[in-house]
Ligand SMILES: [Fe+2]
């Protein structure tokens with residue numbers, strides 16, 4: 001589909017996000033299972049529940065825009081998830097794996113924050129205020145999650161630098 005106007009670009013990006021959030025919803029339980037630190041495990045479990053709501057809101061946004069949520073490819077998220085799952089599969093020291101999971105999750109959150117904040121601006125520019133509000137609700141949860149993860153960094157990195165036993 002040619003990108004002939006901002007509305008078309010918004011729809012394209014929403015469909016990408018929908019596919020991406022669906023992949024994340026499947027991956028977060030595996031990340032929670034792979035995490036050793038209880039705080040990290042809890043953060044992934046909590047964000048898994050929030051991610052279900054993110055998918056729901058994208059569905060609502062598509063209804064408001066009168067388009068299907070399907071059609072995205074999730075290229076960026078697929079690559080990020082593949083990296084995590086390959087590394088989880090290779091195994092290693094649980095504390096170092098926690099550091100890897102933390103970094104991977106933060107990369108995803110930053111991608112989502114950039115994407116939702118851009119889409120919120122597109123929707124506002126297109127006078128789609130209800131759609132913009134849905135993006136803003138999800139954006140707040142992505143920002144909160146990133147903050148929670150960032151606050152764990154010192155603890156997780158401190159454990160990861162100890163020699164393997
Ligand atoms: Fe999300």
Ligand SMILES: [Fe+2]
Pocket residue numbers: 047108109112142145
């Ligand atoms: Fe997220």
